[in-house]
Amino acid sequence: MKKLLLPILLVFLAFPLFAQQKDSVLIRRVFNEILARGKSYEWLRQLTTQVGPRLSGSPGAQKAVDWGKKTMEAEGFDRVFLQEVMVPHWVRGDKERAWIRHGKDKIDVPVAALGGSVGTPAEGITAGVIEVKNFQELRALGREKVAGKIVFFNRPMDPTKLNTFEAYAGAVDQRGGGATEASKLGAVGAIVRSMNPSLDDFPHTGSMRYGPGVPLIPAAAISTKGAERLSALLKQNPALQFYFKQSCETLDDVLSYNVVGEIKGSEKPNEIILVGGHLDSWDLAQGAHDDGAGCVQSIEVLRTLKVLGIRPRHTLRAVLFMNEENGTRGGIKYADLAKQNNETHVYAIESDNGGFTPRGFGIVGNDAQVAALQRFSPLLAPYGLHEIGRGSGGADIGPLAPLGTVLVGFKPDSQRYFDYHHAANDRFEAISERELKLGAASMAALVILLDGLDK
């Protein structure tokens, strides 16, 4: 007996090590496949340059749905299907115009209507400008100084924040709520410094909303260089006049779709691991980093496991969500359907922070769930994935949290993201093929590790 016990004991003791080695080999195979033969970059080329901009409700969004379905079907996943979802339909209309009237000079500045804004009257708006850095400063000015004016929100993203998403979070209230706060004091328009840490000529759009009961005044983003210009001229001439004109409007909701591809689990077909990104983009951009990258990386995860013959124990889904940018209707609808259909989503991974070099994963879950993922660190660190801890999951997968799903946000390096975010330079050329592929491989590696867990 004793002679038998020792080998058995050794086998049991060795098992976690053996499992780790097996995972390590699988992860290496996944990286090799994606880096040497991956398809994500070519898919991104199609989605950004052949489909192009794809704001919810637009013909581009419908083309993107068709592209996503066709692309996943061509890979022979077990099932590819659409989920109907009604989405907002905001249209920009004609290209915006804006200028500063400074004495005899008329200085054009690049602006773009914020998503959800109303247009100006057809002849545009001309008014004096009040520059503020925040809402507190605005309120302190009071109605007397603000009424009839255009409020210019000019607080830059804080350059000292290491993670640019923190800098964004610290500035984006101006874009989301600036028009409302200005309108409360009788302003006739809002001009918001673009959420861009760099100085350039691209206005960065993004969603805004009107608070209840306030007059709907038009709101536009101005490029960071335009903002600097306007601010400098205001110091010289506080009485200068600003003109802008935009013809955007919100139309009736439109039927659109989430696109879902699926590989059936071999052991736990009723437990789902989801990888996803969002298929819609802003209208100004090809939406390469935001979020073509997340879409093609998600499809690539399923393709890679399939082509390597790695049959997952859990059912694996790639989800291309519609309408993250101005409504999150796709994410909400996906979770609604999951609940209706009694689906169990054990993990959901979203890639919506750009196609940049991988840094790690941010987890939304309880302490034990976070710790479970952190135990993967030794297997992930060799691939540059050092930052595994609490974080944010993603806007589209967020609605799954109440169903008990552990949310995981893929975390690429954040430094260049806001140079492109919601602007016309978020193009295919802004993506590094290597960095995009490393992101897809990182997600695939995590899926393999999560698939080995029993929750």
Place this chain on the structure above:
Amino acid sequence: MKKLLLPILLVFLAFPLFAQQKDSVLIRRVFNEILARGKSYEWLRQLTTQVGPRLSGSPGAQKAVDWGKKTMEAEGFDRVFLQEVMVPHWVRGDKERAWIRHGKDKIDVPVAALGGSVGTPAEGITAGVIEVKNFQELRALGREKVAGKIVFFNRPMDPTKLNTFEAYAGAVDQRGGGATEASKLGAVGAIVRSMNPSLDDFPHTGSMRYGPGVPLIPAAAISTKGAERLSALLKQNPALQFYFKQSCETLDDVLSYNVVGEIKGSEKPNEIILVGGHLDSWDLAQGAHDDGAGCVQSIEVLRTLKVLGIRPRHTLRAVLFMNEENGTRGGIKYADLAKQNNETHVYAIESDNGGFTPRGFGIVGNDAQVAALQRFSPLLAPYGLHEIGRGSGGADIGPLAPLGTVLVGFKPDSQRYFDYHHAANDRFEAISERELKLGAASMAALVILLDGLDK
């Protein structure tokens, strides 16, 4: 007594923690200064767009020396001086021409002479092509199949290497020694696939050398797309002819300079901590990543400490080395002078891996020296510096190793580096301001920590 002992004991126990907190605050100040008010990006604009290409021995290199001296003098460092060094003087001559003659078609392909190569005869060279992946394959073909031919070295960088410097190391023998190996078998020229993991139209130059006694045959890099084209056509038509023409030559050595800026140490003025990069670049490029970035980051380290009033205990030097690309004469001369002058260099940090987002530091030293730096990890990890361990220092600081200096290579993310390396697209626009500044701040943080050590 007892009452006194406890507080004293606590003070002693708390000291390392207190020192850590002090360092942590200093590092945060350094990052804030550089991210909000750093000068490295503007300096890089000057060096790349106003000075431009600066191959050793060229007028551009002399302009760069003047720029470096003037820039450091303007910052008011304690001392700025030049070190004379004789450097090789290779010139490219006229822009190269090359084409594939395939039946009636003449297909132009982008090539660039390798640094150190001889030219072709004035009328160029036309010959058949033998494609090989490595020297073994070449030797197996033998003189009979190679003599009179152009050897085409077409082994790509291995895309599955996570660190692209490893992929480079695994392919660059073709560039360095390809012409020699081909010449030994009677070839008339060598065409080498560019050391570039991406497919594009830029030929990537770089140094090559001739082995002793072999006939000097001309060698050129071909763009990766050109290489793919040539390889595809060779499969169709192994008898196709290739033409190329280049007029490069090596002239007499020229007097040039390392540029050194210094802040005197308050406690250990005779012990030096060096930060550096190399001032020369290839002639095809503005040399933004290679290595304008390292130069401006090094100057920025000294500027930042000075402007924040952080007086270092050790003497701190920023060194802009001349001639890293084709001779390393500046680095060798610097170490020679250090030895002659009995200077003690305790640490030397080099930035010559591009101006990309920081990942960590690679150390050349004994186990205890490596461990000493690894103990800084908790202070550096919040800044994305997770990879602190054995590595390579840098070509310019390498000659200091025999003098007992601990070498540290700043390690930025490697994924995009070889897209630009030694090619015409290594321009100012290829640099992210944020990533460049984070690199400078990372180096400054390490300098502060090293300055606190007693070796």
